[in-house]
Amino acid sequence: MKAPSSYFDPADLTEDDDATRPYNLKSRMARGVNKLPLARRIHRLGLRVASYFHRLQWKLTFAYTLFTAGTILILAVVALALLWYLNFQSNLYPNAVADAMSKGVPPLADFLEQNPPDQAGLQRWLDDAIKANYLIMNVPKDKTGQDAETRVPGFFGEVELAAIVDTDGHVLAVNADDEAIVLNEALPGHLSPQAASVLEAALRGETDVAQLATRGEGSLTAAAPIWGRDNQVVGAMLFTTPAFPISESEFLQNVLQQMILPFAGIMLVVGVVVGALFGFLIARGLTRRLRNLSEAADAWSEGNFHVLAQDNGGDELSRLAGHLNHMAIQLQNLLQTRQELAGLEERNRLARELHDSVKQQVFATAMQVGAAKALIDRQPEQVKPHLQEAEHLVREAQQELTTLILELRPAALEGQxxxxxxxxxxxxxxxxxxxxxxxxxxxxxxxxxxxxxxxxxxxxxxxxxxxxxxxxxxxxxxxxxxxxxxxxxxxxxxxxxxxxxxxxxxxxxxxxxxxxxxxxxxxxxxxxxxxxxxxxxxxxxxxxxxxx
Missing domain, CATH: 3.30.565.10 (Histidine kinase-like ATPase, C-terminal domain)
Structure with a gap:
């Protein structure tokens, strides 16, 4: 019989193929295996891969991975929003500026308590304080003899206004190029209502930094009172700068590119790998426990109630396994009781059958035999009918017993x-x-x-x-x-x-x-x-x- 065309037949090789016979064998077998179109093979591979994600273990793994990735992305968004809020909306930053100024202005009291105040010294101090785009407050040497300085945190860019005023609000030193601000004249008239309120609080001797700083439209203003030797306010310093040196869109773009994306990218890759591994291990343990319950249920469905679900986790699944085991034991007891009752009913039925049929037939047979025995000497010719009836009754009893025997031992037990x-x-x-x-x-x-x-x-x-x-x-x-x-x-x-x-x-x-x-x-x-x-x-x- 000719081999089907889909199978390799060694007889198809010619003499020229002898030198390359092993190669031809492998190549032909490979061609036979790969006869399926590429699209169909890809479709089958896709179905096989998709079938894995229908399993609970892979569903849980995928869920853990997505949860980890989502958590990292949410944290990145929250961090970005927090940075934006702190730099553009919150007063935490202006308050920090006011606190730093309060710690840095005590040396100015020496200039202000002179009569008249040393305006030239105040101007030099102010120019030094804002050099290099940082607000640097030079304070006296500390106990170790080292120069101490307080630097307001953050980059401010160009300082809009830095001024030192006396208790009447007259300008004693200023860095602004605004010609409208004139030395020895009142400053509040050139300020916004928010900035004027902050300066007034400083001149009143306010120490709460929340009252000494404000965030206006596009600017940040802070003030600090200057205390004299007798704990009296002798002046104040006012500082105004752009709220942030760059726009909100530029800030968000820079933070995303320089902080959030690199950090979040690394954390995302690490988190996805760790989340997938963690999810796989957790899901594998869970599916193993569920598999134990399923195997026990399969055994119970086949009538084997000796198999119990083993689970010692101490959680809901463990309690469920305990309830199922208890149910299996109860079912086993119920089935055993039913089998005993069925056996008892079967014995009662057989007793009724024997009583109603075989016993009556045997009794009737005995009566016929007794009648024949009584007539055998006196009327022998009358004995034969009684013996024939007795024989008939015996055959009926035999048939009844045969039927009962077949019921007790079904033919199916004999391998038919x-x-x-x-x-x-x-x-x-x-x-x-x-x-x-x-x-x-x-x-x-x-x-x-x-x-x-x-x-x-x-x-x-x-x-x-x-x-x-x-x-x-x-x-x-x-x-x-x-x-x-x-x-x-x-x-x-x-x-x-x-x-x-x-x-x-x-x-x-x-x-x-x-x-x-x-x-x-x-x-x-x-x-x-x-x-x-x-x-x-x-x-x-x-x-x-x-x-x-």
Whole structure:
């Protein structure tokens, strides 16, 4: 038989191929494997990758990664907003300037307490204080003999106004080029209302820095009182500069480029890696615990209640595992109790069967044998009918015992399979009861022994009920393996009955229902007087249950 074209055939090689036979073999096999179009292979790869993200472990990992990245980005935005607020909206910065000025102006008291004040010395001090675009306050040497200086934090750019005034607000020293500001004349008339308020607070001797600084439209103003030797205010210094040397947009751009983006970028990469690793480890532990619960549930669905869910985490999952284990133990006890009750009911039923049939037949046989014994000497010709009747009764008793034996030891236990055993049993039952029976089997597949035994017992009980009560002429039995379930349907054309009147009272019906429900199935009875009866048993396909 010629090999299919999709397989490699060594006979296809020619003599010229001998030198490169290994290479040709590999290349041809590779071509055979890669016959799928590239787009389809990419599609399959995409589906395979996407399938991983359908798993809880990867969903949690992805969530941790996104949470970490989002947190870092939010922190970066918050940091940017905080810097913008502190530099453009908050009074924290002006207050710091006022505090630094208050610490730096005490040396000016020596110039102001002279009579008249030393304006030239004040001007020199002021010019030195604002050189190099920094506000530097030179103060006396500290106890160590080193020069001490207080530098107002921050870069101010060009100083708009720096002035020293006396207690009347007259200008004694100023750095401004504004010709409107004249020495020895009042300064408040040249100031904005906010700046004038700050200067007045300083001249009153205010020490609260919140009253000594303000942020106006595009400018920052701070003032500091100058205290004399007798703790009296002898003057004040006023300082005005642009609120920030650059615009808000330039500030945000510089902070983003020089601080936020480099730092946030590094933190984002590190955070994503750490977040993904942390999420993977946490999710793996969680999914492992859930897998333990799932495996235990699978074992319980197969009737193995000896398997318990092991979880010692001490959290909600651990408590759930404990509740499930308790439920499994209760189910095991319930099933054991039901099995014991079913066995007890089965023994009671067999006792009734033996009492109602075999015992009566044996008793009648004994009566016939006794009659024959009494007539054998006096009327021998009358003995034969009694012996024939006794023989008939013995055969009936034998048939009854054979039926009971088959019920106790189903043919399915002898390795025949459910379908074949059911066919044999129905054939024997039909011959004994003289009721026509038709069996239909659909989609037969192997079943676990407990499932076969349960369905066989239900069929036995249903046929026994038909023989005793239905007065039916024909019976139809359907056994089908469907996609999701195994279905057994037994229908007769007998007298029928009112289901609502016997529901829960009939031992046989209750026994069948309990057998099916033990396997997680469903049991139904449909009947009407004069119409007939239909018994339906449905059990979930064991293959479907094991894969779900």
């Amino acid at each position: 399979g459910l379908a074949r055993a059911l066919n044999h049993y129905v054939t024997d039952w039909s011959r004994q009861t003289k009721i026509k029976a038709d069996v239909r089997i659909s989609g037969e597949r192997p079943l676990p022994l407990p499932t076969e035994q349960t369905l066989f017992r239900v069929a036995q009980e249903a046929l026994a009920n038909i023989a005793r009560h239905s007065r039916a002429a024909t019976v139809e039995i359907y056994l089908g393996w469907e996609a999701d379930e195994i279905r057994l349907v037994i229908s007769d054309n007998g007298c029928g009955f009112n289901v609502s009147q016997v529901n829960g009272k009939g031992v046989g019906l209750q026994s069948m229902r309990e057998r099916i429900e033990v396997l997680g199935g469903q049991f139904f009875v449909k009947s009407q007087p004069g119409v007939g009866t239909q018994v339906i048993a449905q059990i979930v396909n064991p293959e479907k249950r094991s894969t779900s």
